[in-house]
Amino acid sequence: MTASSADHDVPKQSKRPSIWKRIADKLQLNVPMVLLMFKGAVGPTVAVAIYQNSSVAAHYSTIGYLIPIMAILTVPILPRARFIQNFIVSSLLVCLAAALSLLAMWCSVKARENTTHNTAESKSNGPVPGALISPYNAAAAVNMAIWFRAYRPQYFLPTILFGIFVNVTGSYGPLFSLMEESETLVKRLLETFFAGFAISFAVNFLIIPLTSRTLVNMFMTHEIQGFKSVFEAQTRFLLSLPTRDWYGAKGRSTGSNTSSDEDDDPFTRPIHWKEADALKKATTAVTELQVKIKSEMRYAKREADYSKLSAKDYGTLGRLCKNILLPILGMDSLTEVTDRLEKRGGWSAIRTPMDHEMSEKEFNTLEEKEKEQWHSIFEQLQGPVLELQKIMAEGLDHSLYQLELVKKPKGFAKSDIEAHAVDTAPGCKGFSKLLEDGIDRFMKQREGPLKQWCAEKGMDHSTERDSTQPTDYPLHQRHQSQLYLILDLEYSFLMAARAILDLVKFADSKVEDGTMSKKRLIVPSWRRLKKWVIAACTREDNNLDYQSYSTRSGTVTVYLHDALQADKDAEHLPPATGWEKMTDKLRVIPHFIGSNESTFGFRVATATMCIMIVAFLRNSQKFFIEQRLLWGSIMVAISMSQTAGSGAYGQFLRFSGTALAMVASYIDWYIVDEHTAGIIVFLGITMFLYHYPMIRWQSDPVVPMIGMVTVVLIVGYELQVKQIGIPLSTSNGQVYHPLYELAPYRLAAVLGGVGVAFFFTYFPSVVTARTQLRTDLGSSLYLLSNYYSCIYQTVNHRIRSAEGDPNDENSPGRKLEKARTRLFAKELILLQGMRHHAAFTSWELSIGGKFPRTSYDKLIHHTQNIIHFTTMISYVTETFSSFPGRTQPHDSETSDEWLTDFKLLVSSLKLTSQNVTSLLSIIAAAISTGKPLPPYLKAPEPVHIGQMLVGLDPDILSTRHVSEPGYAAFAVMQVAITMLGDDLVGMLAEAKKLVGEVNYGVDVLGIESLEGSAVASQVKVGGVKQD
Structure with a gap:
């Protein structure tokens, strides 16, 4: 580029985007999000608008404001498959609520018949036309109170609808003396609820339809494009590698003032590394997209749609x-490897003792030369x-074009493709050949630098050099580690390229077989529908979106049957007789009643009854109806959660959201001088704005929902009064308040409900987020030990080629795959849940010593690393069989022999699996129970492959095989095993700091370091040694 052209480009580079563009980028607003916000606002706005029709108002009377609330709580912006599932469950629960309400009110009516005799003159208007209410009756009120407490489930959206229905019928039930009046109320409530459901249903299907397949397509497009961003970040990362402090020079020059605790801190970096941070950010973004794809994929497979790709294609x-x-x-x-290496002094720290003939000066000279060689490689x-990455990015574009996830560039007409049938541009037939050639070229280009570097390091493949002992070379251990790190780097690029090649070939196959030529009706199979029905009725705690739902109730609960495999009972022998087998089933009942969920449900029911009891007492029943305390009781159920931290956080947000909604109600009502048309328009704008946080932060939709419901309750009620008049509005027993009074009353009801919820969160006992964090960490380690063992069983089966047919559901490989997937998903759920609990600990009252947040964060970090490196070992063995041989045909026999020996080598890793699994189980038990660890517990030593070559061909790891793709895979395994062992050491050390270590003796000499000499002087007593 010339100077003139550079100067010419300056104005283009300095041009700033418009202010609207900057605001949209800041808020992460885009066209799909704005359309979804509009879609979400349509339902409640239409529901409020249609109530202004006289016939609609006359039919629904004083409960018409529930229609827009139902349109909100059914969430019409959900993808179609999710919406249908939510819609069906909500409808069934509302019907169940109606049946239970009728049964409860029948008990109430019968109790009234046997205690009082009311005349027609003593009755007054009720909540809906035809439902007359009678004076207070104690027996009726007590019956309704018992039913209300027994049938108050605590889950999320569908059961909130259930709760609203039961709350309304429960508060008015004691006032009815005839079943006809009760049936009239239930009938009108059902009509109101399903009117809101119908509006939501129409909005979901007709207004900007969004299917789960469309959402998966969008996620996949963003992920594939995100891979390109990752490759750009990798390019900058690779260019920055030579500039890092690989030899600890900066650490030596600064005098090493950092403490050992700072060196062991995994969250700090000695020297800032912006390229690594950028790579981490880009990688995290595509990982989150992969999780979203996994969560939404099962809905996309179950969905009927008019499209091109089948459910199998999406899988x-x-x-x-x-x-x-x-x-x-x-x-x-x-x-992670580089950070740990820098903290421990760089490559200079990896050296044999200086008891060789080489002097210190000669050694330093050699080290300076090594630095140049290390940077040179x-x-x-x-x-x-960089050349390979460019072709890989083009391969991603090619896949997007072929699968029609994005449109081809302008000028890319079909006639051009037909005219250049063998063109290798992205989107053309011959591109896969170009990518294959690029991979082969990369494998050839890497051989020269690798062999040259090995020769310079004295690691060439001459027989004399291979037979030399490592102790003869002070830098041999360092050279070997450096070689493994280089091969690890190359392996990542190579396997990413091969994975992209597989994606390119799949995309081409869909074009060649005519799948992408036209759309067709895709209908889910009976098997998928059966799985959907089962999933709708079961827990699904092994799905990645379970965590986002469960945290709305305050905690994540994952069953550990997969990890514990508890077939023994310390209090019962296996049932033998018929009577024992029959009664053994009854043990499920006390387990269910005594579960954490049942205990929490009873706590919430008690808290709710503290408000609802006002409706069942003579002197306060009228006040309860008049001042709408009903919504305070509903807020109790919505606000409570299983842990104190999440409860306090949620209660604060709910109160703040209600206060904000009160302000929005004032604006909607008074800014247009109370004109109905203007109020409805501003109400729609408010609903539109409230959907922004609901879409942006999908993990916590309760706050924007409560805000929308509050606005509709206040503004919708006032519009209802304007339409049907004050006399009819007050006929249900509720006192009329103008909006400026009604809004503070609503806020006061919420504050009362939140206050009661906060009290019963701590009374009579409290479950803190800190306790739940410890429990979940122990559960996570149990699952991790099982996952680790499962991975090594998989590896052993692969080495022996004993996995069987992958399409056979009963084959060992398929069963292991299902077990790995289930355990891995549960691990991710628990990791996300533990991060939430760790954040919620700051919302809890701190009594006594400080919470050891740092220790928990480090343990979670080590857990995540172990999962990652274990998964990498599994991935390496999975891809190993697909490696091509050396590019030279005459070397194929040698490659096959090397592969066979390598499989034999990997099969000897079973012992390490047992030791690691045992250690993880012991740490999990100690953390779960809070008991100290056994004494003298040590982490297993990392496996050194060189020590396992006894009895095998000593030439198997000679650098003559360094160009073999399998040799790079071996290097990845060695790096992963070494890093895994390092994390085990760190995890054990943090666990000892957290729960301590059993010490059966007292050191009389007071010198803990001299354990050997103090053994005879120790007195055996109980005790716990805290690190």
Whole structure:
């Protein structure tokens, strides 16, 4: 580029985007989000508007304001498959609520008949036309109170609808003396609820329809484009590698003032590394998209749609995208290796004792030369890697074009494709060949620098050098570690390229077989529908979106049957007789009643009854109806959660959201001088704005929902009064308040409900987020030990080629795959839940010593690392069989022999699996129970592959095989095993700090370091040694 052209480009680069563009970027607003916000606002706005029709107002009378509330709580902006499932469950629960309400009111009516005799003159108007209410009756009130407490479930949206229905019928039930009046109320409530459901249903299907398949397509498009951003970040990361402090020079120059605790802190970096941070950010973004795809995929497969790709195609696409992500995560783990290396002094710290003939001066001279060589190997790799990355990015574009996830560039007409049938541009037939050639070229280009580097390090493949002992070379251990790290880096690029090639071939196959030529009706199979019905009725705690739902109730509960495999009972022998087998089933009942969920439900029912009891007492029943305390009791159920931290956080947000909604109600009502048309318009704008946080932060939709419901309650009620008049509005027993009074009353009701919820969160006992965090950490480690064991069983089956047919559901490989997937999903759920609990601990009252937040954060970090490195080991063995041989045909026999020996080597890793699994189980038990660890517990030593070559061919790991793709896979395994062992050591040390270590003796000499000499002087007593 010339100077003139550079100057010419300056104005283009300095041009700032418009203010609207900057605001949209800041708020992360885009066209799909704005359309969804509009879609969400349509339902409640239409529901409020149609009530202004006289016939509609006459029919629904004083409960018409519930129609827009139902249109909000059924969430019409959900993708179609999710909405239908939510719609069906909500409808069934509302029908169940109606049946239970009729049964409860029948008990109330019968109790009234046997205690009082009311005349027609003593009755007054009720909540709906035809439902007359009678004076207070104690027996009727007590019956309704018992029913109300027994049938008050605590879950999320569908059961909130259930709760509203039961609350309304429960508060008016004691006032009815005839079943006809009760049936009239239930009938009108059902009509009101389903009117709101119908509006929501129409909005979901007709207004900007959004299917689960459309959402998956959008996620996949963003993920594939995100891979390109990751490759750009990897390019900058690779260029920054030579500039890092690999030899600890900066640490030595500064005098090493950092403490050991700071060195062990996994959340700090000695030297800022913006390229690594950018890579981490880009990798996290695509990982989150993969999780979203996994969560939404099961709905997309169950959905009927008029499209091109089948459910099986979507499953294949998800798997191919995951295969691209895994080697990208391997590249991200290289930053973890580099950080740990820098904290421990760089490569200079990896050396044998200086008792060799080489002097210190000679050693330093050799080290300076090594620095140049180490930087040089990275510079030589940059060219081939950048060339490969460019083709990989084009491969991603090609896949997007072929699968029609994005439109082809302008000018890319079909005639051009037909005219250039063998063109290798992205989107053309011959591109896959171009990508294959690029991969082969990369494998050839990498051989030269690798062999040259090995020769310079004295690691060439001559027989004399291979037979030399490592102790003869002070830098041998360092050279070997450096070689493994380089191969790990190359392996990540190579496997990402091969995964993209698989995606390209799949996209081409869909074009060739005519799948992408036209749309067709895609209908889910009976098997998928059966799985959907089962999933709708079961817990689904192994799905990745379970965590986002469960945290709305305050905690994540994941069953551990997979990890504990508890077939023994310390208090019962296995049932033998018929009577024992029959009565053994009855043990489920006390387990269910005594579960944490049942205990929490009873706590919430008690809290709700503290407000609802006002409706069942003579002197306060009228006040309860008049001042609308009903919504305070509903707020109790919505606000309470199982842990104190999440409860306090949620209660604060709910109160703040209600206060904000009160202000919005004032604006909607008075800014247009109380004109109905203007109020409805501003109400729609308010609903539109409230959907922004609901879409932006999908994990916590309760706050914007409460805000919308509050606005509708206040403004909708006032519009109802304007339409039907004050006399009819007060006929249900509620006192009329103008809006400026009604809004503070609503806020006061919410404050009362939140206050009661806060009290019963701590009374009579409290479950803190800190306790739940410890419990979940123990559960996570139990699952991790099982996951680790499952991975190594998988590896052993693969080495012996004993996995069987992958399409056979009963084959060992398929069963292990299902077990791994289930355990991995549960691990991710628990990791997300523990991060939530850790954040909620700051919302809890701190009594006594401080909470050891740092120790928990480190343990969670080590857990996540172990999951990552274990998964990498599994991935390496899975992809190993698909490696091509050496590019030279005459070396194929040698490659096959090397592969066979390598499989034999990996099969000997079983012992390490047992030791690691045992250690994880012991730490999990100690953390779960809060008991100290056993004494003298040590982490197993990392497996050194060189020590396992006894009895095998000593030439198997010679650097003559360094160009083999399988050799790079071996290097990845060695790095992963070493890092995993390092995390085990760190996890054990943090666990000892947290729960302590059993010490059966007292050191009389007071010198803990001299354990050997103090053994005879110790007195055996009970005790716990705290680190």
